[in-house]
Amino acid sequence: MPHAPADAVKALRYKQNNDSMSNEDQLLEEVTGSDYKYGFYTDIESDKAPNGLNEDIIRFISAKKNEPEWMLDWRLDAFRKWEKMTEPDWANIHYPKPDFQAISYYSAPKQKKTLDSLDEVDPELLKTFEKLGISLDEQKRLTGVAMDVVVDSVSVATTFKKTLAEKGIIFCAISEAIQEHPELVKKYLGTVVPKSDNFYAALNSAVFTDGSFCYIPKGVKCPMELSTYFRINEAGTGQFERTLLIADEDSYVSYLEGCTAPTRDENQLHAAVVELIALDDAEIKYSTVQNWYPGDKNGKGGVFNFVTKRGICERNAKISWTQVETGSAVTWKYPSCILKGENSIGEFYSVAVTNNYQQADTGTKMIHLGKNTKSTIISKGICAGKSNGSYRGLVKIGPRAENARNFSQCDSLLMGSSCGSHTFPYIETQNKTAKVEHEATTSKIGEDQIFYCNQRGIGEEEAIALIVNGYCKDVLNQLPMEFAVEAQKLLAISLEGSVG
Amino acid sequence: MEALKDKLESSFIVFENELDDDAKKPVHKIRQQAFKHFEKAGFPTKKDEEWKYTNLKPILKNDFRILNKSENAIDFKDVKRFFLSDVDSYKLVFIDGVFSSWLSETTHDKFDICTLSSMLNRYEDVTKKYFNKALPQAETMASINTAFAREGAFIRIKKNQTVDKPVQVVFFTTAHDYDIMTQPRNLVVVEENAEVKIVERHQSLSEKAVLTNTATEIFAEKNSRLFYYKVQNDNMEASMIDSTSVKQAEGSNVRVGTFSFGNRFIRNNLNFFLEGEHTESHMDGITVIDEGQFVDHHTLADHQKPNCESHELYKGIYDGNSSGVFNGKVMVHPHAQKTNAFQQNNNILLTDKASIDTKPQLEIYADDVQCSHGCTIGQLNEDAMFYMQARGIPEKEAKALLLYAFANDGLRNVAIPELRKKLNKQIATKLNVDLDFEL
Known part of the structure; x- marks a missing residue:
């Protein structure tokens, strides 16, 4: 890579620090005007990077975000590592490989087009909202309809922020955290998911722009469910999200990600990284509901979701992952726990639904390093249509992990004869005191079960929804209350029309 | 590993020259193809998903003699303990890769219990129909075996025959002052409604390293029944790579038992291809090993037709610093409805130095199936x-x-x-x- 116009970028950063953003155009002209032979900046609009990825783009992103020097170095290091890596192809998924040079890696948060009333919204979307039981106000918010009650909603968020601030909880955008709390970010960023962990994690490390940062101080129990939903200033999903969540000693937090409402997104490729750090005696509960656009009935379009999620548990800490995956055309996701401290606990509860041409390769890794560590894995896969679902998991018991205990159960439910369900569990044990159990079953909904429901006046579709909900109960029970109710309905909608 | 590869390459040329006129037979085409595959693919490494937990390097670094010419005579009383002696049986005994007619008891009457070399000479139709038709082409170690395949057991049970007594197949490698690699090759054909019980054993009498790279192909025709047992209890200098593939036609029932107690290193590739309806397959394994031993079981139950059953049960006890690998794959193809596939793998580690890596896999493309796998690693019940x-x-x-x-x-x-x-x-x-x- 040639040297980027370091001086120019520095100038840019310097200027940005001092001038207001309105001077940016003028500034960019300066940059372009400077003697730089790779002068691609000419075709930059003020808020969008040109397609492609190289060191200059990263410098550009970093400068745009007004980041300190160490952050830029960190990104560049990640980028150099990424360049040497190849896209993994071991997963049981097939998709056209994205062209990484055809993506724009930075665009300033776009002002969403505001609609005048709900009448302008896609009626199909509204129907789904109705089925999910989402209130009218919320519907408006989600579809970007201008609301009279905006003031209200902002005030909710404000009280919310106030309560958190009183407890000393930091909850903000990651870019904000880099500015405001560099010492925390510097200390923990990349410690759980290293820059070179995998192809997509490296890419994310180099170019991430959005995401959340959360810090729970010692001994604090976070009084409410934290959710990106409330982070009004950074609404919407980013393409390369980075989440860093630190629970200091003896604290507790429950974090919600995503939303049951269907999310249409322009970006096809999503590569997020989530890092959780649970210090001594802390507990983190991380719930995800993912319902991104899965493509149409013929498998056209849809989001590629390549996520790296990992948490580290210190002594007596606990991390619990719960996920309901119904969206995306391709999902590649393995929320994991490193059980480093003694007596730490890792849990993974997952429901993955695939329909039509969706593909999901998902599971978890439980790495037992400390004594008396425990982990539980409950994975429920439901495959319908022409979809493929895979569970891929690793349970590793290290030589020093005395009395480690693991229980894994991965069940698959098949609907229709053209779908596929796969299980790839890896179990590695190096300690004699370990107790590891793994069970997996694959079956379909029994005709007698449906017949029984029919007999009692329950229609076929409802019967299936009923049975599926029963099948997923172990996982749905782990979700926060409101979420659980919506998730149940979501399952029914995702599977609609898959039996007939 | 490269040294051994070079050696195999030069040995293959010598081998071809030795064959002389036989090199013109169609079977040699198959050998050449197999060798070409090996030359291209090389030995499997830990980077291959199927060899992720199994390191061949230390095994392959020995200076093996590939085409061992010198055979030693052995006295029956010295090796009696390696046979099932209190039961009347047919015997196929090979010493240093050469058939030992005076230790053996063969027959051609109602069924053929003889050697692969005589089959290759006598029955060209059998060669054409069966030879190298069951082993997956991608398995490199099996390819090496195919390339050097010359001797081993040939057992063909004709239609409606039940073999009156068990068949024992025993391979000895006698004492030499150098390391030896052998390539025994077996072919078993059980025709319609026939039945046979076979016990296979490989035994080294040498204090030097011996690597047995064996391959067995089994064809179970319609409604046939086959019991096949592998006793793996060789000395600590011996290593073994066993590739066994079974093709099952409609209504056949095949049971394979693998009992591993000995050897320094064992790798078993056991593949079942259920190609007809209503077939039944059983795979059982017991592994009891200690200090310095390694056993790897790789199994595949490939369900291609509806209404088939497969049962798998592998038990392992690991003492000392031994380590074990289990990789069981159940594949259910589209349209293979009403499949029942069960897989169970239970392990006990007796020391902190012992380790086990297990990976039970299900790949299912049909909906009306009952498949399950269970896997445990634990201790004895204290109560x-x-x-x-x-x-x-x-x-x-x-x-x-x-x-x-x-x-x-x-x-x-x-x-x-x-x-x-x-x-x-x-x-x-x-x-x-x-x-x-x-x-």
Whole structure:
């Protein structure tokens, strides 16, 4: 890579620090005007990077975000590592490989087009909202309809922020955290998911722009469910999200990600990284509901979701992952726990639904390093249509992990004869005191079960929804209350029309 | 590894020259193709998903002689203990890769129990129909075997025949002052409604390293029944790579038992292809190993047709710094409805240095199926131990009894009483205890 116009970028950063953003155009002209032979900046609009990825783009992103020097170095290091890596192809998924040079890696948060009333919204979307039981106000918010009650909603968020601030909880955008709390970010960023962990994690490390940062101080129990939903200033999903969540000693937090409402997104490729750090005696509960656009009935379009999620548990800490995956055309996701401290606990509860041409390769890794560590894995896969679902998991018991205990159960439910369900569990044990159990079953909904429901006046579709909900109960029970109710309905909608 | 590869390459040329006119036979085309595949692919490494947990390097670094010419005579009384001696049986005995007619008992009457070399000479149609038709082409170690395939057992049971006594196939490698690699190759064809029981064993009498790279192809025709047992209890200098592939036609029932107690290194590739409806496959395995030993079981149950059943049960006890690998794959193709596939893998680690890596896989493309796998790694039940000790059974015996009971399930399909007895004894010896009751 040639040297980027370091001086120019520095100038840019310097200027940005001092001038207001309105001077940016003028500034960019300066940059372009400077003697730089790779002068691609000419075709930059003020808020969008040109397609492609190289060191200059990263410098550009970093400068745009007004980041300190160490952050830029960190990104560049990640980028150099990424360049040497190849896209993994071991997963049981097939998709056209994205062209990484055809993506724009930075665009300033776009002002969403505001609609005048709900009448302008896609009626199909509204129907789904109705089925999910989402209130009218919320519907408006989600579809970007201008609301009279905006003031209200902002005030909710404000009280919310106030309560958190009183407890000393930091909850903000990651870019904000880099500015405001560099010492925390510097200390923990990349410690759980290293820059070179995998192809997509490296890419994310180099170019991430959005995401959340959360810090729970010692001994604090976070009084409410934290959710990106409330982070009004950074609404919407980013393409390369980075989440860093630190629970200091003896604290507790429950974090919600995503939303049951269907999310249409322009970006096809999503590569997020989530890092959780649970210090001594802390507990983190991380719930995800993912319902991104899965493509149409013929498998056209849809989001590629390549996520790296990992948490580290210190002594007596606990991390619990719960996920309901119904969206995306391709999902590649393995929320994991490193059980480093003694007596730490890792849990993974997952429901993955695939329909039509969706593909999901998902599971978890439980790495037992400390004594008396425990982990539980409950994975429920439901495959319908022409979809493929895979569970891929690793349970590793290290030589020093005395009395480690693991229980894994991965069940698959098949609907229709053209779908596929796969299980790839890896179990590695190096300690004699370990107790590891793994069970997996694959079956379909029994005709007698449906017949029984029919007999009692329950229609076929409802019967299936009923049975599926029963099948997923172990996982749905782990979700926060409101979420659980919506998730149940979501399952029914995702599977609609898959039996007939 | 490169050194061995070079050696195999030069040996293959020597081998071809030796064959002389035989090199013009169609079977040699197959050998050449197989060797080409090996030359291209090379030895499997830990980067291959199927060899992720198994490191071949230390095994392949020995200076093996590939085409060992010198054979030593052996006296039956010296090797009697390696046979099932208290049962009348057909015997196929090979010493240093050469058929030993005076230790063997063969037949051509109602069925063929003879050697692969005579089959290659006599039955061109059999070669054409069966030779190298069951082994997956991608398995490199099997390719090496195919390339050098010349001798081994050929067993063909004709239609409606039930073989009156078990068949013992024993391969000896005698004492030499250099390392040896051997390539025994077996072919078993059980025709319609026929039945046979076979016991296979490989034994090294050498103090030098021996690598047995064996391959067996089994064809079970319509409604046939086959019992096949592998006794793997060789000395600590011996390593073994076994590739066995079974093709099953409609209504056939094949049971394969693999009993691993000995050897320094064992890798078993056992593939079942269920190509007809209503077939039944059983795979059982008992592994009891300690200090310095390694056993890897790779199995595949490939369900291609509806209404088939497969059952798999592998038990492992690991002592010392031994390590084990289990990789069981169940594949259910589209349209293979009403499949029942069950897989069970239970392991006990006795020390902190022992390790086990297990990977039970299901790949299912049909919806009306019942498939399950279970896998456990654990310890002996403390209550059971206490119960027995409270009744005056010393700790060591109590432990052995429980371990014995744990492993014993794996003998459920052993249909030769004498073999069952012998295996019981081997388990007891391996667990270092004298079980003073008749099992």
